[in-house]
Amino acid sequence: MTNEELVQKYPWLGIYDHNGNLNMEYTWLDQIPDGWRKAFGMALVEDIQRVLDQGGLEGFKLELIKEKYGELVIYTSVGNEELFRVLSAYRYISGRTCIDCGRFPVNVYDDGWMCPYCEEHKPSDSICRTSGAVQKSFVWREYGKDGEKEVTLDLRPYYKKIGFDTETEGDME
Numbered sequence: 001m002t003n004e005e006l007v008q009k010y011p012w013l014g015i016y017d018h019n020g021n022l023n024m025e026y027t028w029l030d031q032i033p034d035g036w037r038k039a040f041g042m043a044l045v046e047d048i049q050r051v052l053d054q055g056g057l058e059g060f061k062l063e064l065i066k067e068k069y070g071e072l073v074i075y076t077s078v079g080n081e082e083l084f085r086v087l088s089a090y091r092y093i094s095g096r097t098c099i100d101c102g103r104f105p106v107n108v109y110d111d112g113w114m115c116p117y118c119e120e121h122k123p124s125d126s127i128c129r130t131s132g133a134v135q136k137s138f139v140w141r142e143y144g145k146d147g148e149k150e151v152t153l154d155l156r157p158y159y160k161k162i163g164f165d166t167e168t169e170g171d172m173e
């Protein structure tokens with residue numbers, strides 16, 4: 001898909017200059033580091049669009065996409081629980097995806113800067129900071145108008161989208 005086609009289908013991926021002209025050279029998708037974009041960029045875009053199609057997120061805009069502590073962090077103008085789940089899932093997956101080539105799952109290495117790398121791309125003189133399996137799901141506590149509740153996010157449907165077969169590949173916790 002060309003950038004033009006991409007922005008036609010997903011208008012919120014468009015980057016505009018201060019005169020309101022669409023940048024044809026790059027989109028928000030290009031703000032995602034190469035390996036992560038390759039591994040799950042379009043899956044992430046489709047999942048965000050699926051949430052937007054459900055309605056209720058008028059004025060949705062991407063504010064910032066960046067790598068932070070070895071994970072993909074995305075800030076948006078508005079949000080809801082469903083969007084938060086999607087962004088959290090890819091944040092977790094990014095933390096175990098080689099930021100250079102997209103291999104998954106890989107370890108996190110620390111050379112003063114923590115980032116996930118495959119064996120081939122890990123920086124020399126770095127220390128491995130992860131051990132073992134990727135998680136099937138994770139749980140967090142959410143505080144809303146109904147008080148506190150536990151939310152479980154099943155990661156397996158996301159793994160499937162990035163071509164990682166949870167039945168036959170790798171270790172799962």
Ligand SMILES: [Zn+2]
Pocket residue numbers: 098099100101102103117118119120121
């Ligand atoms: Zn790699």
